[in-house]
Amino acid sequence: MFKWRRKSVASKAEAQECSTDYQRRNALPRIPETQSALLLHAIRQPYELRLNLPLPSIQQDHELLVKVLAVGLNPIDWKAPDYNFGIPILPYVSGREYVGTVVQAPSDPSSRVRQGDVVIVPSTDYRDLRKAAFQEYSIASASNIIRLPTHVSADSGATFGVAFVAAALALGICMGVNFEDAEGGPDLLKIVKAINADHLPEDIRQECLGGIPEGDRAKRGDYLVVWGGSSTCAFVMKQLARLAGLKIISVVNSGKHGLRISSHISIRPDLLVDSHNPDRAVSIIKSATGDAARFGFDTQGKDTAAHLLRALASPGTATPTELPLAEDYSDFKSSSAGKLPTPPSTPSEPSVATNQRSHLIGLAGLPKKDIPEDVALHSVPIKLFHEVAEVGEALSVWAEKLLVKGLVVTPDVVGTVEGLEGINDGLNRLRKGEISGGRLVAVLES
Numbered sequence: 275m276f277k278w279r280r281k282s283v284a285s286k287a288e289a290q291e292c293s294t295d296y297q298r299r300n301a302l303p304r305i306p307e308t309q310s311a312l313l314l315h316a317i318r319q320p321y322e323l324r325l326n327l328p329l330p331s332i333q334q335d336h337e338l339l340v341k342v343l344a345v346g347l348n349p350i351d352w353k354a355p356d357y358n359f360g361i362p363i364l365p366y367v368s369g370r371e372y373v374g375t376v377v378q379a380p381s382d383p384s385s386r387v388r389q390g391d392v393v394i395v396p397s398t399d400y401r402d403l404r405k406a407a408f409q410e411y412s413i414a415s416a417s418n419i420i421r422l423p424t425h426v427s428a429d430s431g432a433t434f435g436v437a438f439v440a441a442a443l444a445l446g447i448c449m450g451v452n453f454e455d456a457e458g459g460p461d462l463l464k465i466v467k468a469i470n471a472d473h474l475p476e477d478i479r480q481e482c483l484g485g486i487p488e489g490d491r492a493k494r495g496d497y498l499v500v501w502g503g504s505s506t507c508a509f510v511m512k513q514l515a516r517l518a519g520l521k522i523i524s525v526v527n528s529g530k531h532g533l534r535i536s537s538h539i540s541i542r543p544d545l546l547v548d549s550h551n552p553d554r555a556v557s558i559i560k561s562a563t564g565d566a567a568r569f570g571f572d573t574q575g576k577d578t579a580a581h582l583l584r585a586l587a588s589p590g591t592a593t594p595t596e597l598p599l600a601e602d603y604s605d606f607k608s609s610s611a612g613k614l615p616t617p618p619s620t621p622s623e624p625s626v627a628t629n630q631r632s633h634l635i636g637l638a639g640l641p642k643k644d645i646p647e648d649v650a651l652h653s654v655p656i657k658l659f660h661e662v663a664e665v666g667e668a669l670s671v672w673a674e675k676l677l678v679k680g681l682v683v684t685p686d687v688v689g690t691v692e693g694l695e696g697i698n699d700g701l702n703r704l705r706k707g708e709i710s711g712g713r714l715v716a717v718l719e720s
């Protein structure tokens with residue numbers, strides 16, 4: 275049960291409820307005793323719609339209760355049950371992003387968020403079932419709330435959250451982009467380095483504090499190659515990268531997506547490269563940039579990330595097994611042209627321009643072998659958004675500003691399904707590869 279539509283403007287009824295830059299709903303329904311939710315009882319099973327379940331409960335001062343209006347369907351919502359990963363407990367509640375109305379606000383009077391605000395919630399905290407989107411009511415942290423601007427519909431807002439968080443952290447942490455000149459955005463590396471290291475989750479501490487040396491950080495004029503440039507995350511990534519002054523090369527199936535992407539004012543890249551022949555794509559990237567591309571973002575998986583790796587590596591760069599022994603390193607260094615390999619231990623002090631490494635960020639997988647010494651691999655430390663409030667708040671406030679000013683637009687809604695009961699059908703369409711160029715959205719209440 276789905277229907278196709280592309281919608282980016284708020285409905286008249288929604289617009290009438292707006293007073294300032296953000297949407298609000300003043301007449302709030304009574305909070306019921308029970309709710310409906312989708313439960314996953316076993317791996318490789320459809321979700322089951324259950325009625326009369328308890329509402330999730332607020333447990334901390336900074337938490338709020340949100341009535342879900344529209345849910346963006348993500349690849350993880352079908353991949354996790356099909357491939358048995360990211361399911362910490364059964365029965366499980368999924369759903370990673372939504373738009374909803376705040377029905378119970380945080381007790382802190384200085385909070386940005388008030389009861390009645392219509393908000394975008396990127397629900398990255400998949401271990402906390404209270405925060406999942408596949409239910410009528412959900413819990414969110416105040417620092418993870420992006421208020422919905424008046425000109426953005428609830429359906430469109432539901433496509434934005436996960437892509438924004440993934441793209442902003444990939445750029446700001448893994449590539450070291452400083453967004454301070456982009457509408458007063460955050461310098462995320464500065465924020466995480468100012469935090470007591472013990473307060474950063476252990477599994478992402480190295481990425482946050484030592485992932486990229488100061489001298490390697492991406493800056494205005496640098497090239498960013500996005501492989502899988504048709505994806506929703508790429509859609510937001512390209513806009514943020516453009517705001518930071520990066521030059522964008524987008525690798526896509528140009529027969530399928532070329533015209534749409536090259537004629538879309540918000541995501542048109544500096545260079546569009548067809549992905550059909552990966553060797554040719556790598557060679558085009560290398561010759562067009564004079565072998566100067568140092569930043570890559572792959573949205574597809576380890577095979578395409580491996581192609582991207584070749585596009586970022588210096589010509590003739592040895593992989594670790596081929597490298598000379600450490601004592602011979604100076605000879606190797608003096609004979610290499612262009613981007614020089616970094617010595618085996620990466621210096622934590624600012625590096626000089628001559629030994630900058632390239633940086634490859636894999637959203638859906640990274641190559642495991644044949645990694646040249648001059649390319650560092652990164653995974654996006656997505657949990658920074660919900661585990662470190664300073665980061666979550668900085669990103670959310672910046673997102674509000676960018677959306678209100680129209681400096682970033684939301685990905686396309688390429689179809690909708692009705693209610694929680696439509697989600698299994700919608701996920702089947704994602705499984706079959708029928709959804710591309712945007713998100714399918716489940717509309718719970720219009």
Ligand SMILES: NC(=O)c1ccc[n+]([C@@H]2O[C@H](COP(=O)([O-])OP(=O)(O)OC[C@H]3O[C@@H](n4cnc5c(N)ncnc54)[C@H](OP(=O)(O)O)[C@@H]3O)[C@@H](O)[C@H]2O)c1
Pocket residue numbers: 348349350436437440504505506507508527530573574636637638654656704705706707708709710711712
């Ligand atoms: N690590 C993280 O923190 C993180 C965060 C967000 C996303 N991700 C992952 O990053 C990847 C991209 O996410 P996204 O939300 O940007 O993706 P998306 O927009 O939902 O889809 C990206 C593209 O994948 C292709 N596709 C669609 N269905 C498919 C299927 N069943 N099998 C194979 N290909 C299919 C389509 O490309 P074509 O039209 O060209 O075929 C589609 O445009 C996903 O694997 C997602 O799980 C990871």
